[in-house]
Amino acid sequence: MAIKQVAIVGATHGNEITGYYLLQKWQQQPELIQRSSFNTRTLLANPKAVEINRRYVDQDLNRQFASHNLADETLGGYEQNRAKVINAELGPKGASKTDLVIDLHTTTSNMGPTLLMPQAGPFYNQLAAYLKLKMPSVTIFRDEDHKANEEHHLLATTGRYGVIVEVGPVPQAVLRQDIFEQSEELTLHILDFAQAYNTDSLPDLPKETEAYRFLESLKLPVNEQGERIGMVHKNIQDSDFKALNPGDPLFQLITGETIYYQGEKTVYTAFVNEAAYYDNNLATSLMEKVTITLD
Protein backbone atom coordinates (compact mmCIF):
# COMPACT_ATOMS: atom_id res chain seq x y z
CA MET A 1 0.00 0.00 0.00
CA ALA A 2 1.52 3.28 -1.12
CA ILE A 3 2.57 6.18 1.10
CA LYS A 4 0.13 8.98 0.29
CA GLN A 5 0.40 11.31 3.27
CA VAL A 6 3.59 12.13 5.21
CA ALA A 7 3.84 14.36 8.29
CA ILE A 8 7.12 15.81 9.58
CA VAL A 9 6.79 16.78 13.25
CA GLY A 10 9.14 19.17 15.06
CA ALA A 11 9.60 20.38 18.63
CA THR A 12 7.74 17.52 20.29
CA HIS A 13 10.26 18.48 22.97
CA GLY A 14 10.38 22.27 23.22
CA ASN A 15 14.11 22.58 23.92
CA GLU A 16 15.16 20.32 21.04
CA ILE A 17 15.18 23.34 18.78
CA THR A 18 16.80 21.76 15.71
CA GLY A 19 13.41 20.44 14.58
CA TYR A 20 11.82 23.83 15.15
CA TYR A 21 14.33 25.50 12.82
CA LEU A 22 14.08 22.74 10.21
CA LEU A 23 10.32 23.37 10.08
CA GLN A 24 11.06 27.10 9.66
CA LYS A 25 13.40 26.29 6.78
CA TRP A 26 10.88 24.05 5.04
CA GLN A 27 8.13 26.62 5.44
CA GLN A 28 10.32 28.96 3.41
CA GLN A 29 11.52 26.26 1.00
CA PRO A 30 8.63 23.74 0.84
CA GLU A 31 9.92 22.19 -2.38
CA LEU A 32 12.67 20.50 -0.34
CA ILE A 33 10.19 18.15 1.34
CA GLN A 34 7.74 17.64 -1.54
CA ARG A 35 7.88 14.46 -3.63
CA SER A 36 5.69 13.65 -6.63
CA SER A 37 4.05 10.49 -5.24
CA PHE A 38 2.82 11.83 -1.87
CA ASN A 39 1.88 14.93 0.12
CA THR A 40 4.11 16.20 2.92
CA ARG A 41 2.86 18.38 5.75
CA THR A 42 4.65 19.74 8.82
CA LEU A 43 3.43 20.05 12.40
CA LEU A 44 4.88 22.05 15.29
CA ALA A 45 4.02 19.66 18.11
CA ASN A 46 4.58 21.64 21.30
CA PRO A 47 4.56 25.41 20.65
CA LYS A 48 4.08 26.31 24.31
CA ALA A 49 7.16 24.31 25.35
CA VAL A 50 9.16 26.04 22.59
CA GLU A 51 8.04 29.39 23.99
CA ILE A 52 9.29 28.60 27.50
CA ASN A 53 12.37 26.80 26.10
CA ARG A 54 11.75 23.64 28.08
CA ARG A 55 11.22 19.98 27.18
CA TYR A 56 7.56 20.20 28.19
CA VAL A 57 5.05 22.26 30.11
CA ASP A 58 3.27 19.63 32.25
CA GLN A 59 4.22 16.17 30.95
CA ASP A 60 6.59 14.71 28.37
CA LEU A 61 4.52 14.91 25.16
CA ASN A 62 6.37 11.95 23.68
CA ARG A 63 5.02 9.63 26.40
CA GLN A 64 1.29 10.41 25.89
CA PHE A 65 0.32 8.31 22.88
CA ALA A 66 -0.62 4.94 24.35
CA SER A 67 -4.16 4.22 23.16
CA HIS A 68 -5.61 4.05 26.67
CA ASN A 69 -4.16 7.47 27.50
CA LEU A 70 -5.47 8.98 24.27
CA ALA A 71 -8.93 7.64 25.26
CA ASP A 72 -8.76 9.00 28.83
CA GLU A 73 -10.40 12.42 28.98
CA THR A 74 -9.63 12.80 32.69
CA LEU A 75 -5.96 13.48 31.82
CA GLY A 76 -5.97 17.28 31.81
CA GLY A 77 -2.35 18.44 31.53
CA TYR A 78 -1.19 20.58 28.61
CA GLU A 79 0.60 17.75 26.82
CA GLN A 80 -2.14 15.25 27.68
CA ASN A 81 -4.58 17.47 25.79
CA ARG A 82 -2.09 18.28 23.06
CA ALA A 83 -1.60 14.55 22.40
CA LYS A 84 -5.31 14.13 21.72
CA VAL A 85 -5.30 17.09 19.34
CA ILE A 86 -2.27 15.72 17.47
CA ASN A 87 -3.78 12.24 17.35
CA ALA A 88 -6.97 13.68 15.83
CA GLU A 89 -4.91 15.70 13.37
CA LEU A 90 -2.42 13.04 12.23
CA GLY A 91 -4.06 9.76 13.30
CA PRO A 92 -6.19 8.48 14.77
CA LYS A 93 -3.76 5.88 15.98
CA GLY A 94 -4.69 2.45 14.58
CA ALA A 95 -6.67 3.90 11.65
CA SER A 96 -4.41 6.72 10.61
CA LYS A 97 -4.87 9.18 7.79
CA THR A 98 -1.08 9.67 7.85
CA ASP A 99 0.93 6.91 6.25
CA LEU A 100 4.29 8.01 7.65
CA VAL A 101 5.08 10.24 10.63
CA ILE A 102 8.68 11.52 10.94
CA ASP A 103 9.27 13.01 14.38
CA LEU A 104 12.41 15.17 14.76
CA HIS A 105 14.40 14.90 17.99
CA THR A 106 17.88 15.64 19.30
CA THR A 107 19.87 14.20 22.19
CA THR A 108 22.72 15.38 24.39
CA SER A 109 24.24 11.92 23.90
CA ASN A 110 26.89 11.18 21.29
CA MET A 111 24.59 9.07 19.11
CA GLY A 112 25.24 10.65 15.73
CA PRO A 113 22.36 10.46 13.25
CA THR A 114 20.03 7.73 14.51
CA LEU A 115 16.77 6.35 13.14
CA LEU A 116 14.52 5.05 15.90
CA MET A 117 11.90 2.57 14.70
CA PRO A 118 9.09 1.87 17.19
CA GLN A 119 7.43 -0.81 15.08
CA ALA A 120 8.65 -3.85 13.12
CA GLY A 121 7.89 -5.11 9.63
CA PRO A 122 9.06 -5.27 6.01
CA PHE A 123 8.56 -1.52 5.38
CA TYR A 124 10.88 -0.68 8.27
CA ASN A 125 13.40 -3.31 7.25
CA GLN A 126 13.64 -1.86 3.75
CA LEU A 127 13.85 1.68 5.13
CA ALA A 128 16.71 0.68 7.44
CA ALA A 129 18.63 -1.01 4.61
CA TYR A 130 18.06 1.99 2.32
CA LEU A 131 19.30 4.49 4.89
CA LYS A 132 22.47 2.53 5.70
CA LEU A 133 23.12 2.43 1.95
CA LYS A 134 22.58 6.18 1.40
CA MET A 135 23.94 7.53 4.71
CA PRO A 136 26.29 4.99 6.28
CA SER A 137 26.76 7.12 9.41
CA VAL A 138 23.14 6.40 10.42
CA THR A 139 22.55 4.01 13.30
CA ILE A 140 19.36 1.95 13.31
CA PHE A 141 17.69 1.79 16.75
CA ARG A 142 14.87 -0.72 17.15
CA ASP A 143 12.44 -0.12 20.00
CA GLU A 144 9.38 -2.10 19.04
CA ASP A 145 9.39 -5.46 20.68
CA HIS A 146 8.66 -4.72 24.30
CA LYS A 147 5.03 -3.72 23.88
CA ALA A 148 2.20 -3.83 21.40
CA ASN A 149 1.95 -0.76 19.18
CA GLU A 150 -1.32 0.44 20.72
CA GLU A 151 0.48 0.65 24.06
CA HIS A 152 3.52 2.39 22.61
CA HIS A 153 3.57 5.95 23.97
CA LEU A 154 5.56 7.71 21.24
CA LEU A 155 4.04 10.40 19.01
CA ALA A 156 5.36 8.68 15.88
CA THR A 157 3.00 5.75 16.55
CA THR A 158 0.04 7.91 15.49
CA GLY A 159 0.97 7.17 11.87
CA ARG A 160 0.44 3.96 9.93
CA TYR A 161 4.23 3.98 9.93
CA GLY A 162 6.25 6.23 12.17
CA VAL A 163 9.92 6.89 12.88
CA ILE A 164 12.01 9.18 15.05
CA VAL A 165 14.98 11.08 13.67
CA GLU A 166 17.28 11.37 16.72
CA VAL A 167 20.58 13.22 16.32
CA GLY A 168 23.29 14.22 18.78
CA PRO A 169 25.28 15.34 20.61
CA VAL A 170 23.80 18.79 21.06
CA PRO A 171 22.96 20.52 24.33
CA GLN A 172 19.31 21.28 25.02
CA ALA A 173 18.28 24.69 23.68
CA VAL A 174 21.22 24.88 21.27
CA LEU A 175 21.23 24.90 17.46
CA ARG A 176 24.39 23.40 15.95
CA GLN A 177 25.00 23.51 12.21
CA ASP A 178 26.37 19.96 12.06
CA ILE A 179 23.37 18.47 13.90
CA PHE A 180 20.96 20.62 11.85
CA GLU A 181 22.49 19.35 8.61
CA GLN A 182 22.57 15.70 9.70
CA SER A 183 18.93 15.90 10.80
CA GLU A 184 17.93 17.40 7.47
CA GLU A 185 19.93 14.89 5.45
CA LEU A 186 18.44 11.92 7.29
CA THR A 187 14.90 13.29 6.91
CA LEU A 188 15.31 13.89 3.18
CA HIS A 189 16.64 10.35 2.70
CA ILE A 190 13.49 9.03 4.40
CA LEU A 191 11.35 11.04 1.98
CA ASP A 192 13.41 9.77 -0.94
CA PHE A 193 12.89 6.23 0.32
CA ALA A 194 9.11 6.72 0.43
CA GLN A 195 9.19 8.08 -3.10
CA ALA A 196 11.21 5.09 -4.36
CA TYR A 197 8.97 2.71 -2.37
CA ASN A 198 5.87 4.19 -4.00
CA THR A 199 7.29 4.15 -7.50
CA ASP A 200 8.86 0.71 -7.24
CA SER A 201 12.29 2.17 -7.90
CA LEU A 202 14.23 1.16 -4.83
CA PRO A 203 17.91 0.46 -5.47
CA ASP A 204 19.39 -2.96 -4.74
CA LEU A 205 19.33 -3.09 -0.95
CA PRO A 206 21.83 -4.92 1.26
CA LYS A 207 20.38 -8.22 2.50
CA GLU A 208 21.74 -7.65 5.98
CA THR A 209 21.73 -4.40 7.98
CA GLU A 210 23.23 -3.91 11.42
CA ALA A 211 20.91 -2.49 14.07
CA TYR A 212 20.61 -2.14 17.84
CA ARG A 213 17.56 -3.27 19.82
CA PHE A 214 16.57 -1.71 23.13
CA LEU A 215 16.78 -4.06 26.13
CA GLU A 216 16.50 -1.98 29.30
CA SER A 217 17.55 1.24 31.04
CA LEU A 218 20.22 1.46 33.74
CA LYS A 219 19.78 3.84 36.69
CA LEU A 220 22.36 6.19 38.16
CA PRO A 221 23.56 5.40 41.70
CA VAL A 222 21.43 7.12 44.37
CA ASN A 223 21.48 7.21 48.16
CA GLU A 224 18.67 6.19 50.52
CA GLN A 225 17.02 9.58 50.03
CA GLY A 226 16.98 9.00 46.27
CA GLU A 227 19.63 11.68 45.62
CA ARG A 228 22.18 11.01 42.89
CA ILE A 229 25.61 10.22 44.33
CA GLY A 230 27.48 9.43 41.13
CA MET A 231 27.76 9.96 37.43
CA VAL A 232 28.31 8.02 34.23
CA HIS A 233 31.94 6.88 34.10
CA LYS A 234 34.10 8.48 31.41
CA ASN A 235 34.63 4.97 30.05
CA ILE A 236 31.08 5.06 28.66
CA GLN A 237 30.58 8.84 28.26
CA ASP A 238 30.30 9.62 24.50
CA SER A 239 30.55 5.88 23.74
CA ASP A 240 27.02 5.31 22.50
CA PHE A 241 26.60 2.09 20.49
CA LYS A 242 29.92 0.82 21.86
CA ALA A 243 30.32 -2.47 23.74
CA LEU A 244 29.89 -2.57 27.52
CA ASN A 245 31.39 -5.76 28.92
CA PRO A 246 30.89 -7.38 32.32
CA GLY A 247 33.41 -5.77 34.68
CA ASP A 248 33.83 -2.54 32.66
CA PRO A 249 33.75 0.80 34.57
CA LEU A 250 30.15 2.08 34.58
CA PHE A 251 29.70 4.81 37.22
CA GLN A 252 31.97 7.12 39.18
CA LEU A 253 30.75 8.17 42.63
CA ILE A 254 31.33 11.84 43.48
CA THR A 255 33.57 10.65 46.32
CA GLY A 256 35.82 8.92 43.78
CA GLU A 257 34.83 5.25 43.88
CA THR A 258 34.27 3.38 40.59
CA ILE A 259 31.28 1.07 40.06
CA TYR A 260 31.63 -1.72 37.48
CA TYR A 261 29.05 -3.23 35.15
CA GLN A 262 27.63 -6.40 36.70
CA GLY A 263 25.75 -7.80 33.70
CA GLU A 264 26.37 -11.30 32.44
CA LYS A 265 27.00 -10.55 28.79
CA THR A 266 28.26 -7.83 26.48
CA VAL A 267 25.67 -5.17 25.66
CA TYR A 268 25.79 -1.81 23.86
CA THR A 269 24.96 1.63 25.25
CA ALA A 270 22.71 4.40 23.88
CA PHE A 271 21.33 7.66 25.28
CA VAL A 272 24.41 7.76 27.53
CA ASN A 273 24.06 10.60 30.07
CA GLU A 274 21.10 12.16 28.21
CA ALA A 275 20.14 15.36 30.05
CA ALA A 276 16.40 14.79 29.78
CA TYR A 277 16.60 11.41 31.49
CA TYR A 278 18.01 12.74 34.78
CA ASP A 279 14.37 13.27 35.89
CA ASN A 280 14.14 9.50 36.20
CA ASN A 281 17.82 9.03 37.13
CA LEU A 282 18.47 7.06 33.93
CA ALA A 283 22.17 6.67 33.12
CA THR A 284 22.05 4.81 29.81
CA SER A 285 20.00 2.49 27.66
CA LEU A 286 21.34 -1.00 27.12
CA MET A 287 20.99 -2.49 23.64
CA GLU A 288 21.73 -5.71 21.86
CA LYS A 289 23.24 -5.81 18.39
CA VAL A 290 20.91 -7.42 15.87
CA THR A 291 20.80 -7.97 12.14
CA ILE A 292 17.89 -6.86 9.96
CA THR A 293 17.49 -9.33 7.11
CA LEU A 294 15.61 -8.69 3.88
CA ASP A 295 13.86 -11.68 2.28
Add this chain to the structure above:
Amino acid sequence: MAIKQVAIVGATHGNEITGYYLLQKWQQQPELIQRSSFNTRTLLANPKAVEINRRYVDQDLNRQFASHNLADETLGGYEQNRAKVINAELGPKGASKTDLVIDLHTTTSNMGPTLLMPQAGPFYNQLAAYLKLKMPSVTIFRDEDHKANEEHHLLATTGRYGVIVEVGPVPQAVLRQDIFEQSEELTLHILDFAQAYNTDSLPDLPKETEAYRFLESLKLPVNEQGERIGMVHKNIQDSDFKALNPGDPLFQLITGETIYYQGEKTVYTAFVNEAAYYDNNLATSLMEKVTITLD
Protein backbone atom coordinates in the same frame (compact mmCIF):
# COMPACT_ATOMS: atom_id res chain seq x y z
CA MET B 1 47.97 41.16 52.67
CA ALA B 2 47.39 37.47 53.28
CA ILE B 3 44.40 35.45 52.19
CA LYS B 4 42.58 34.51 55.42
CA GLN B 5 39.07 33.62 54.25
CA VAL B 6 38.18 31.78 51.03
CA ALA B 7 34.67 30.99 49.79
CA ILE B 8 33.89 28.42 47.08
CA VAL B 9 30.49 29.10 45.53
CA GLY B 10 28.50 26.54 43.53
CA ALA B 11 25.27 26.57 41.52
CA THR B 12 25.11 30.32 40.98
CA HIS B 13 23.36 29.01 37.88
CA GLY B 14 20.99 26.22 38.91
CA ASN B 15 21.49 24.05 35.82
CA GLU B 16 25.29 24.14 35.94
CA ILE B 17 25.22 21.16 38.24
CA THR B 18 28.94 20.36 38.28
CA GLY B 19 29.49 22.96 41.02
CA TYR B 20 26.57 21.56 43.01
CA TYR B 21 28.14 18.08 43.03
CA LEU B 22 31.61 19.43 43.83
CA LEU B 23 30.13 21.12 46.91
CA GLN B 24 28.52 17.79 47.83
CA LYS B 25 31.88 16.07 47.48
CA TRP B 26 33.71 18.62 49.63
CA GLN B 27 31.01 18.46 52.29
CA GLN B 28 31.85 14.77 52.61
CA GLN B 29 35.60 15.28 52.21
CA PRO B 30 36.28 18.78 53.64
CA GLU B 31 40.00 18.11 54.02
CA LEU B 32 40.35 18.44 50.23
CA ILE B 33 39.67 22.20 50.35
CA GLN B 34 41.32 23.07 53.66
CA ARG B 35 44.79 24.63 53.71
CA SER B 36 46.80 25.54 56.81
CA SER B 37 47.08 29.29 56.17
CA PHE B 38 43.40 30.15 55.58
CA ASN B 39 39.81 29.04 56.16
CA THR B 40 37.67 27.72 53.32
CA ARG B 41 33.89 27.77 53.32
CA THR B 42 31.38 26.72 50.67
CA LEU B 43 28.13 28.37 49.62
CA LEU B 44 25.28 26.99 47.52
CA ALA B 45 24.30 30.20 45.74
CA ASN B 46 20.95 29.45 44.13
CA PRO B 47 19.22 26.46 45.77
CA LYS B 48 15.81 27.28 44.31
CA ALA B 49 17.20 27.30 40.75
CA VAL B 50 18.87 23.94 41.43
CA GLU B 51 15.52 22.57 42.57
CA ILE B 52 13.76 23.59 39.35
CA ASN B 53 16.84 22.66 37.26
CA ARG B 54 17.02 26.02 35.53
CA ARG B 55 19.66 28.72 35.23
CA TYR B 56 17.60 31.03 37.44
CA VAL B 57 14.15 31.62 38.88
CA ASP B 58 13.53 35.31 38.09
CA GLN B 59 16.83 36.88 37.00
CA ASP B 60 20.35 35.73 36.24
CA LEU B 61 21.97 35.75 39.72
CA ASN B 62 25.39 36.37 38.21
CA ARG B 63 24.30 39.76 36.87
CA GLN B 64 23.03 41.20 40.20
CA PHE B 65 26.20 42.32 41.97
CA ALA B 66 26.76 45.86 40.70
CA SER B 67 26.93 48.09 43.79
CA HIS B 68 23.95 50.22 42.78
CA ASN B 69 21.80 47.09 42.36
CA LEU B 70 22.90 45.69 45.71
CA ALA B 71 21.84 49.01 47.25
CA ASP B 72 18.45 49.09 45.52
CA GLU B 73 15.81 47.57 47.80
CA THR B 74 13.06 48.06 45.22
CA LEU B 75 14.48 45.12 43.19
CA GLY B 76 12.26 42.32 44.46
CA GLY B 77 12.96 39.23 42.33
CA TYR B 78 14.26 36.02 43.86
CA GLU B 79 17.83 36.47 42.61
CA GLN B 80 17.76 40.22 43.33
CA ASN B 81 17.10 39.38 46.97
CA ARG B 82 19.46 36.43 46.98
CA ALA B 83 22.28 38.69 45.75
CA LYS B 84 21.85 40.96 48.77
CA VAL B 85 21.91 37.95 51.11
CA ILE B 86 25.07 36.57 49.48
CA ASN B 87 26.71 40.01 49.53
CA ALA B 88 25.99 40.31 53.27
CA GLU B 89 27.30 36.79 53.82
CA LEU B 90 30.49 36.94 51.75
CA GLY B 91 31.07 40.69 51.26
CA PRO B 92 30.06 43.36 51.55
CA LYS B 93 31.46 44.27 48.19
CA GLY B 94 34.21 46.90 48.56
CA ALA B 95 34.90 46.02 52.22
CA SER B 96 34.75 42.26 52.05
CA LYS B 97 35.28 39.78 54.85
CA THR B 98 36.14 37.19 52.16
CA ASP B 99 39.60 37.54 50.65
CA LEU B 100 39.00 35.23 47.72
CA VAL B 101 35.71 34.08 46.14
CA ILE B 102 35.88 31.14 43.71
CA ASP B 103 32.63 30.82 41.76
CA LEU B 104 32.10 27.51 39.93
CA HIS B 105 30.49 27.60 36.48
CA THR B 106 30.18 25.46 33.38
CA THR B 107 29.51 26.31 29.75
CA THR B 108 28.09 24.49 26.74
CA SER B 109 30.97 26.01 24.75
CA ASN B 110 34.19 24.15 24.02
CA MET B 111 36.32 26.34 26.31
CA GLY B 112 38.09 23.65 28.32
CA PRO B 113 39.14 24.67 31.83
CA THR B 114 39.06 28.48 31.93
CA LEU B 115 39.84 30.95 34.70
CA LEU B 116 37.83 34.14 34.35
CA MET B 117 39.34 37.12 36.18
CA PRO B 118 36.98 40.11 36.60
CA GLN B 119 39.60 42.36 38.18
CA ALA B 120 43.23 43.28 37.38
CA GLY B 121 46.32 43.48 39.54
CA PRO B 122 49.49 41.72 40.72
CA PHE B 123 47.61 39.03 42.69
CA TYR B 124 45.70 38.00 39.55
CA ASN B 125 48.81 38.14 37.40
CA GLN B 126 50.64 35.77 39.74
CA LEU B 127 47.61 33.48 39.95
CA ALA B 128 47.39 33.31 36.15
CA ALA B 129 51.10 32.52 35.81
CA TYR B 130 50.88 29.87 38.55
CA LEU B 131 47.89 28.14 36.95
CA LYS B 132 49.45 27.99 33.49
CA LEU B 133 52.51 26.45 35.13
CA LYS B 134 50.57 23.82 37.11
CA MET B 135 47.75 23.11 34.63
CA PRO B 136 48.81 24.13 31.12
CA SER B 137 45.37 23.30 29.67
CA VAL B 138 43.88 26.29 31.54
CA THR B 139 42.94 29.37 29.52
CA ILE B 140 43.12 32.76 31.23
CA PHE B 141 40.12 35.00 30.42
CA ARG B 142 40.38 38.64 31.47
CA ASP B 143 37.14 40.55 31.81
CA GLU B 144 38.03 43.51 34.00
CA ASP B 145 38.76 46.53 31.91
CA HIS B 146 35.38 47.58 30.61
CA LYS B 147 33.96 48.80 33.88
CA ALA B 148 34.96 49.75 37.40
CA ASN B 149 34.76 46.89 39.88
CA GLU B 150 31.85 48.42 41.84
CA GLU B 151 29.81 48.31 38.64
CA HIS B 152 30.88 44.77 37.76
CA HIS B 153 27.80 42.55 38.12
CA LEU B 154 29.43 39.18 38.81
CA LEU B 155 29.03 37.34 42.12
CA ALA B 156 32.79 36.81 42.38
CA THR B 157 33.27 40.58 42.79
CA THR B 158 31.83 40.37 46.32
CA GLY B 159 35.27 39.18 47.49
CA ARG B 160 38.43 41.23 47.92
CA TYR B 161 39.62 39.01 45.12
CA GLY B 162 37.28 36.88 43.06
CA VAL B 163 37.55 34.47 40.13
CA ILE B 164 35.25 32.26 38.07
CA VAL B 165 36.11 28.66 37.30
CA GLU B 166 34.41 28.12 33.91
CA VAL B 167 34.68 24.68 32.29
CA GLY B 168 33.12 23.16 29.18
CA PRO B 169 31.75 21.79 27.01
CA VAL B 170 28.92 20.25 28.99
CA PRO B 171 25.19 20.52 28.30
CA GLN B 172 23.07 22.31 30.87
CA ALA B 173 21.75 19.95 33.55
CA VAL B 174 24.38 17.30 32.80
CA LEU B 175 27.20 16.02 35.01
CA ARG B 176 30.22 14.79 33.03
CA GLN B 177 33.14 13.13 34.78
CA ASP B 178 35.78 14.91 32.68
CA ILE B 179 34.30 18.37 33.35
CA PHE B 180 33.81 17.51 37.04
CA GLU B 181 37.45 16.50 37.35
CA GLN B 182 38.81 19.51 35.45
CA SER B 183 36.70 21.85 37.59
CA GLU B 184 38.00 20.23 40.77
CA GLU B 185 41.61 20.25 39.61
CA LEU B 186 41.49 23.93 38.68
CA THR B 187 39.85 24.86 41.99
CA LEU B 188 42.40 22.94 44.04
CA HIS B 189 45.26 24.63 42.16
CA ILE B 190 43.75 28.02 43.08
CA LEU B 191 43.70 26.98 46.74
CA ASP B 192 47.30 25.76 46.48
CA PHE B 193 48.25 29.11 44.96
CA ALA B 194 46.66 30.99 47.87
CA GLN B 195 48.55 28.77 50.31
CA ALA B 196 51.87 29.38 48.55
CA TYR B 197 51.07 33.10 48.28
CA ASN B 198 50.42 33.29 52.02
CA THR B 199 53.50 31.34 52.98
CA ASP B 200 55.83 33.05 50.53
CA SER B 201 56.55 29.74 48.84
CA LEU B 202 55.47 30.38 45.25
CA PRO B 203 57.54 28.51 42.66
CA ASP B 204 59.46 30.43 40.01
CA LEU B 205 56.71 31.81 37.81
CA PRO B 206 56.93 32.44 34.08
CA LYS B 207 57.47 36.14 33.35
CA GLU B 208 54.97 36.07 30.49
CA THR B 209 51.57 34.33 30.42
CA GLU B 210 49.19 34.21 27.47
CA ALA B 211 45.65 35.39 28.14
CA TYR B 212 42.54 36.57 26.31
CA ARG B 213 40.76 39.82 27.05
CA PHE B 214 37.04 40.36 26.40
CA LEU B 215 36.26 42.95 23.73
CA GLU B 216 32.58 42.62 22.79
CA SER B 217 29.75 40.19 22.06
CA LEU B 218 28.46 39.36 18.59
CA LYS B 219 24.73 38.83 18.02
CA LEU B 220 23.08 36.06 16.02
CA PRO B 221 21.29 37.12 12.82
CA VAL B 222 17.62 37.97 13.42
CA ASN B 223 14.75 39.14 11.23
CA GLU B 224 12.70 42.31 11.62
CA GLN B 225 10.55 40.61 14.26
CA GLY B 226 13.68 39.81 16.26
CA GLU B 227 13.44 36.06 15.56
CA ARG B 228 16.68 34.15 15.01
CA ILE B 229 17.17 33.23 11.35
CA GLY B 230 20.60 31.66 11.54
CA MET B 231 23.17 29.88 13.65
CA VAL B 232 26.85 29.94 14.44
CA HIS B 233 28.78 28.62 11.44
CA LYS B 234 30.53 25.29 11.90
CA ASN B 235 33.76 27.12 11.14
CA ILE B 236 33.62 28.68 14.62
CA GLN B 237 31.55 26.04 16.48
CA ASP B 238 33.79 24.37 19.11
CA SER B 239 36.64 26.75 18.13
CA ASP B 240 36.76 28.82 21.29
CA PHE B 241 40.00 30.80 21.70
CA LYS B 242 40.79 30.25 18.01
CA ALA B 243 41.43 33.07 15.55
CA LEU B 244 38.53 34.63 13.65
CA ASN B 245 39.84 36.59 10.66
CA PRO B 246 38.09 39.20 8.55
CA GLY B 247 36.21 37.31 5.82
CA ASP B 248 35.96 34.02 7.75
CA PRO B 249 32.55 32.22 7.82
CA LEU B 250 30.65 33.37 10.91
CA PHE B 251 26.95 32.49 10.62
CA GLN B 252 24.86 30.10 8.57
CA LEU B 253 21.27 31.18 7.82
CA ILE B 254 18.69 28.41 8.11
CA THR B 255 17.98 28.93 4.41
CA GLY B 256 21.60 28.05 3.62
CA GLU B 257 23.35 31.37 3.08
CA THR B 258 26.72 31.99 4.79
CA ILE B 259 27.52 35.28 6.56
CA TYR B 260 31.19 36.27 6.88
CA TYR B 261 32.97 38.15 9.64
CA GLN B 262 33.23 41.83 8.75
CA GLY B 263 35.68 42.97 11.44
CA GLU B 264 38.87 44.78 10.54
CA LYS B 265 41.36 42.65 12.42
CA THR B 266 41.88 39.14 13.73
CA VAL B 267 40.10 38.41 17.00
CA TYR B 268 39.51 35.27 19.07
CA THR B 269 36.20 33.68 20.03
CA ALA B 270 34.88 32.49 23.42
CA PHE B 271 31.50 31.33 24.71
CA VAL B 272 30.74 30.20 21.15
CA ASN B 273 27.07 29.13 20.88
CA GLU B 274 26.60 29.09 24.67
CA ALA B 275 23.05 27.89 25.40
CA ALA B 276 22.40 30.42 28.14
CA TYR B 277 23.17 33.37 25.88
CA TYR B 278 20.37 32.65 23.39
CA ASP B 279 18.09 34.74 25.62
CA ASN B 280 19.99 37.78 24.37
CA ASN B 281 20.74 36.29 20.93
CA LEU B 282 24.48 36.31 21.64
CA ALA B 283 26.49 34.15 19.23
CA THR B 284 30.01 34.51 20.62
CA SER B 285 32.32 36.73 22.61
CA LEU B 286 35.19 38.34 20.76
CA MET B 287 38.53 38.50 22.55
CA GLU B 288 42.01 39.88 21.96
CA LYS B 289 45.11 37.90 22.81
CA VAL B 290 47.18 39.63 25.47
CA THR B 291 50.26 38.87 27.54
CA ILE B 292 50.32 39.04 31.32
CA THR B 293 53.74 40.17 32.44
CA LEU B 294 55.19 39.73 35.92
CA ASP B 295 57.54 42.44 37.18
